Amino acid sequence: MGRLGTGIGWRPEIAGDVERMPGIDWVEVVAENVCPGHLPESLLRLRERGVTVVPHGVTLGLGGADRPDAGRLEALAERATALGAPLVTEHIAFVRAGGPLSVPPRLEAGHLLPVPRTRDALDVLCENVRIAQDALPVPLAVENIAALFSWPGEEMTEGQFLYDLADRTGVRLLIDVANLHTNHVNRGEDPAEALAELPLEALAYVHVAGGVERDGVWHDSHAHPVSRPVLDILTDLASRVSPPGVLLERDENFPGPSELEGELAAIREAVEQGATARIGNARAKSSGSGSGSVREAGSCEPARQRVALAQTAVLSSLVAGTPVPEGFDRVRMAVQARALAAKRADVVAKVAPELPVMLGERYRAAFLAHARKRPMTGGYRQDALDFVEQLLLASGQRERQHGQLPLRELREWWLERSGPGPRSRRPAVRLARATRRVLLRR
Numbered sequence: 001m002g003r004l005g006t007g008i009g010w011r012p013e014i015a016g017d018v019e020r021m022p023g024i025d026w027v028e029v030v031a032e033n034v035c036p037g038h039l040p041e042s043l044l045r046l047r048e049r050g051v052t053v054v055p056h057g058v059t060l061g062l063g064g065a066d067r068p069d070a071g072r073l074e075a076l077a078e079r080a081t082a083l084g085a086p087l088v089t090e091h092i093a094f095v096r097a098g099g100p101l102s103v104p105p106r107l108e109a110g111h112l113l114p115v116p117r118t119r120d121a122l123d124v125l126c127e128n129v130r131i132a133q134d135a136l137p138v139p140l141a142v143e144n145i146a147a148l149f150s151w152p153g154e155e156m157t158e159g160q161f162l163y164d165l166a167d168r169t170g171v172r173l174l175i176d177v178a179n180l181h182t183n184h185v186n187r188g189e190d191p192a193e194a195l196a197e198l199p200l201e202a203l204a205y206v207h208v209a210g211g212v213e214r215d216g217v218w219h220d221s222h223a224h225p226v227s228r229p230v231l232d233i234l235t236d237l238a239s240r241v242s243p244p245g246v247l248l249e250r251d252e253n254f255p256g257p258s259e260l261e262g263e264l265a266a267i268r269e270a271v272e273q274g275a276t277a278r279i280g281n282a283r284a285k286s287s288g289s290g291s292g293s294v295r296e297a298g299s300c301e302p303a304r305q306r307v308a309l310a311q312t313a314v315l316s317s318l319v320a321g322t323p324v325p326e327g328f329d330r331v332r333m334a335v336q337a338r339a340l341a342a343k344r345a346d347v348v349a350k351v352a353p354e355l356p357v358m359l360g361e362r363y364r365a366a367f368l369a370h371a372r373k374r375p376m377t378g379g380y381r382q383d384a385l386d387f388v389e390q391l392l393l394a395s396g397q398r399e400r401q402h403g404q405l406p407l408r409e410l411r412e413w414w415l416e417r418s419g420p421g422p423r424s425r426r427p428a429v430r431l432a433r434a435t436r437r438v439l440l441r442r
Helices: 012-020 041-048 070-083 119-135 158-169 177-187 191-197 228-240 257-280 301-319 330-351 354-359 362-373 380-393 395-402 407-418 427-441
Strands: 005-009 026-030 052-056 088-091 094-097 107-113 140-143 172-176 203-209 212-214 217-219 245-249
Touching: 005 052, 005 257, 012 041, 012 257, 026 041, 026 245, 041 052, 052 070, 070 088, 070 119, 094 301, 107 301, 107 330, 119 140, 119 158, 119 301, 140 203, 158 172, 158 191, 172 177, 177 191, 177 203, 177 217, 177 228, 191 228, 203 228, 217 330, 228 257, 245 257, 301 330, 330 354, 330 362, 330 380, 354 362, 354 380, 354 407, 362 380, 380 407
Parallel strands: 005 026, 005 245, 026 052, 052 088, 088 140, 140 172, 172 203, 203 245
Antiparallel strands: 094 107, 212 217
8 A cells, every 4th residue: 555645534514625734634524424325525536636535434333342244344345445545544443232142222423432442342353454454445444442441350551452453453543643642541551652653563543632621531622633652643643653644524513725735744754753752863673572472362252242242241331221231330320431433423313304493492401311311222323213212202392392383394304214215195004004003113
């Protein structure tokens, strides 16, 4: 794979700005947000100009106890092919738990959660990465994530964990320096130590993003300007290795193009400062700082079972209100639980924008009340349907608590989207469907 250069995360909200922005060598697109057969015109124009497009997955859950879903892998492969991408990327995280390996039902986090840095979790992750590598038409790179909480009893540092992962699988690494800063604030981990332990020869590219600190907790928001500490970590990384590519991520509160261009200029400057230091202080290559945790290949099933039980207990406490497992920081877990519920509310508002319009100012409070009582067991579209269904089922109580709700509009919205296809406008068909729904609820 050749050098990527300087890039920016492509989002529909800034698509026009990105097309007109000078010095953009490549873009990254959230894989789940594009359809291979109907690529956005903006991406097609960028590709025609020779701009590289890399799909970045967010739902595969390579760090989960289950093997990667074949359908999700096929979809990621299709996007890589459609975009002519030189590689695809995903996260070292788990996003769902429960089900056959532990206890039903399957729970969805709706967000990236950290895996424990244990030998069991490493064994499972390595096998999952190999499965993904075999299914993809281009190389895979995996990203370190930001975390609000730590797992008790971890056996490796982040650097050691990533070193062994790359050593055992040959996977490339996507290093997010903003996530290193997040873990420094939230978990007391030294970014310099993590960089010193990483196999930088496996580096695919680098993410840079902004965040915000609230009450001593750093939130990797992707909605704020890149901070100086994050740029300093980027300079440190560039003093150790020449990054093949560096990309600015922004997902919310999009500023004007001049501000984005200013952030890109600051990123280029940080890389150049690191390059100057690297050239002036050439150092001998390290022989590696692996943790010595490499084990012979064998059955991963016992490890999967242990990881499944642990991850299910954690996710259940975050989204279903079960007790926080022993050894976890209850305050941080509460922060994470609130963050997951807030993200569900935000994403559902985007997936089903009619709901905030119909409910107005009552939307957020009503949805957060729903999230506290009902964990997400499917995707965000199903979450929107479940939310409206609960509003309709508890309509009398809701009206007493929140005032008159637009029940007729909500019911029409739910009926239109809950079936296998659009509802027929023929009265007889609509009556039959309504009767069937009533009978099924008895």
